[in-house]
Amino acid sequence: MAELQVLLQHRNVPGIDGIDVYESHGGYAGLRAALGKERQAVIDEVKASGLRGRGGAGFPTWIKWNGLPKSGPAQHYLLCNADEGEPGTFKDRELLLKLPHMVVEGMAIAAYATRSANGFVYVRGEFVESATQLRRAIDQAHRRGYLGRNILGHSDFCFDLHIHTGAGSYECGEETALMSSLMGERGQPRLKPPHGPLPVVSGVWGSPTLINNVETYACVPHILTHGGAWYAAMGTQRSPGTKIFSVSGHVARPGNYEIELGTPLTELIDLAGGVVGGALKAVIPGGSSVPILPAEKCAGVTLDYEGCQAAGTMLGSGGFMVFNDKTDIVALMRRTAQFYAHESCGKCTPCREGTRWMSRVLDRITAGAGRMEDIDLLLSICDQIDGRSYCPLGDAASWPIRAGIRNFRHEFEHWVRHGSSPIPGFVPPVRSHGPSPVPGRQE
Amino acid sequence: MVASSAGRFSEAGLAQLTEIVSHYPDAGGAILPALWLAQREYGGWLPAEAVAEVAARLGRPASEVQGVASFYTMYNMQQRGRxxxxxxxxxxxxxxxxxxxxxxxxxxxxxxxxxxxxxxxxxxxxxxxxxxxxxxxxxxxxxxxxxxxxxxxxxxxxxxxxxxxxxxxxxxxxxxxxxxxxxxxxxxxx
Missing domain, CATH: 3.40.30.10 (Glutaredoxin)
Structure with a gap:
């Protein structure tokens, strides 16, 4: 099995980040094809492709697009979520760095289909170089008539695109928190249905708002150029197309790999050169938020939304982390809990308090002072956060810890019994300072 | 619209701020980018005067701007090393x-x-x-x-x-x- 590169096919072509080379490799053909169709026909093409959101949730893209008002005043906002922060994921960073025009083109097509005149790309604050590349691409596209007023002579299509730079907050990758942050507020989530409106009904500044991930937009030009049916022929029936996986950890060749959805999990490890430093112990296939899979459960798992779910985990963002048998799972979970305790925005109690308690209990266990009841205490905290927090950050904090205990309980018990790691020679890091005492605030 | 204010924003910084504010339907949207500019203008961190200047220029309460700035880890509320x-x-x-x-x-x-x-x-x-x-x-x-x-x-x-x-x-x-x-x-x- 090899890679199937649609988005990444030309990523190493010199100058592909500039508009001339991008155009000579088929760039902006998708936008031209879209403008030759009625707006609804563009949405129908995306529907036919079966494209699902690549940010993590896998929601059908066309349903979001179809949800914006199709008549009346069009004060719609089109947002691109480039606040890539899910540990283990680095696909959006590379897409913006090397193929910024593909994202711009995808957004322009979406803007046409949804009558959106204003767009923002919310770029993670740390991604300075990616933002610089994107800014250059936007300027070039503007000068060539792909952005701005009366795009490609279309009298009824204007679209301005700007960059909004984040400032260090994982929570802002959650779409309603991203909207808060775009409007200049603290990055905290807003109510969603059934308690609040969908963003496509009332999003930023009270206007209908469409938010998609970088990779989702990057798929769109290809779908419009080659047709929805062409795209749907790749992958599986329910998970069509290709997906970029960011492979890292104990593999020989870490990097971004684009494969057909439905590819066996073990083949992706082989593509990345196989496991190094020991035998395979576990994989986290979709970013830190998804349940960890022990090696013995990896055989036969396919990398598509359904295949991952059947195996008890999730495809998520495609942040595929590989761990060898020298890895201390309890220490890994301690670090995972530290991440969520640090990144909880502090808005709701179950997440704010629960993530800190999990982090402290795991600190205690890896300090050699754990108690046997701490293991069930952790599971109980997971149950009290999961489904009870304002936004999915709380769920995402509980899933990995719960799966870590379910799959590697013997390692937690070893830590409690012996006060040391089951991995010979493993010494847990002693931190000079722990996570921020008040989640969501600076130290 | 960017209001006049005492402070340390350079002319180039002010021009940039004016341009940025025009991207948003209200001045509130410009708080994050304005804080980024202020952090640069004030030498890599945000002393109280920087927050006050951003607030004054955008016509927002300083408490609101401080609340936003302190939420995000990349805004340095204290001086860091070079x-x-x-x-x-x-x-x-x-x-x-x-x-x-x-x-x-x-x-x-x-x-x-x-x-x-x-x-x-x-x-x-x-x-x-x-x-x-x-x-x-x-x-x-x-x-x-x-x-x-x-x-x-x-x-x-x-x-x-x-x-x-x-x-x-x-x-x-x-x-x-x-x-x-x-x-x-x-x-x-x-």
Whole structure:
């Protein structure tokens, strides 16, 4: 099995980040094809492709697009979520760095289909170089008539695109928190249905708002150029197309790999050169938020939304982390809990308090002072956060810890019994300072 | 509209702010980008006067702007070292030597995490995932990323920074990364 590169096919072509080379490799053909169709026909093409959101949730893209008002005043906002922060994921960073025009083109097509005149790309604050590349691409596209007023002579299509730079907050990758942050507020989530409106009904500044991930937009030009049916022929029936996986950890060749959805999990490890430093112990296939899979459960798992779910985990963002048998799972979970305790925005109690308690209990266990009841205490905290927090950050904090205990309980018990790691020679890091005492605030 | 105010914004900074405000339907939207500008204009951090100037120029209460600024970790509410070193210790980096890098840095600089060297040259913190896991361990210094850092080569990074007058943002290039870490850095396959 090899890679199937649609988005990444030309990523190493010199100058592909500039508009001339991008155009000579088929760039902006998708936008031209879209403008030759009625707006609804563009949405129908995306529907036919079966494209699902690549940010993590896998929601059908066309349903979001179809949800914006199709008549009346069009004060719609089109947002691109480039606040890539899910540990283990680095696909959006590379897409913006090397193929910024593909994202711009995808957004322009979406803007046409949804009558959106204003767009923002919310770029993670740390991604300075990616933002610089994107800014250059936007300027070039503007000068060539792909952005701005009366795009490609279309009298009824204007679209301005700007960059909004984040400032260090994982929570802002959650779409309603991203909207808060775009409007200049603290990055905290807003109510969603059934308690609040969908963003496509009332999003930023009270206007209908469409938010998609970088990779989702990057798929769109290809779908419009080659047709929805062409795209749907790749992958599986329910998970069509290709997906970029960011492979890292104990593999020989870490990097971004684009494969057909439905590819066996073990083949992706082989593509990345196989496991190094020991035998395979576990994989986290979709970013830190998804349940960890022990090696013995990896055989036969396919990398598509359904295949991952059947195996008890999730495809998520495609942040595929590989761990060898020298890895201390309890220490890994301690670090995972530290991440969520640090990144909880502090808005709701179950997440704010629960993530800190999990982090402290795991600190205690890896300090050699754990108690046997701490293991069930952790599971109980997971149950009290999961489904009870304002936004999915709380769920995402509980899933990995719960799966870590379910799959590697013997390692937690070893830590409690012996006060040391089951991995010979493993010494847990002693931190000079722990996570921020008040989640969501600076130290 | 950007209001006049006492403060330290340069003419170029003000022109940029005016341009940025025009992208948003109200001045509130410009708070984050205005804080970024202010951080640059005030030498890398946000003293109370910087927050007050942003608030005045955007016509918002200072308490609101302070509340926003203090939420985000990249706005420095206190002065950092001239080179602010952040070591990613998250899942992949943490399994590939990040903690050894921190130990070595603490030794080399004579400070602990969260501290600044007495000469103000270096400050050191632990970072959450910097999303460059393919090049673990990843270290961010100001706006630059360095990949493939380990306990053996991190002294080279410090030497390089020590000799560098340039602490202003330099965008990452593969050349910078590879100079620090031959072989591993920017380890994009294919």
């Amino acid at each position: 080179h602010h070193i952040e070591v990613c210790t998250c899942l992949t980096c943490g399994c590939l030597g990040a903690y050894e890098v921190i130990d070595r840095l603490e030794q080399l600089l004579g400070i602990h995490l969260g501290q600044t060297t007495p000469d103000g040259e270096f400050s050191l913190t632990e970072a959450e995932c910097l999303n460059y896991c393919e090049a673990a361990t990843v270290v961010q210094v100001g706006e630059r990323y360095f990949g493939g850092v380990n306990a053996g080569n991190v002294a080279d990074l410090i030497d390089r920074l020590r000799g560098s007058d340039d602490c202003t943002p330099v965008s990452l290039s593969n050349a910078i990364v590879e100079a620090i870490v031959p072989g591993r850095a920017g380890a994009t396959h294919g």
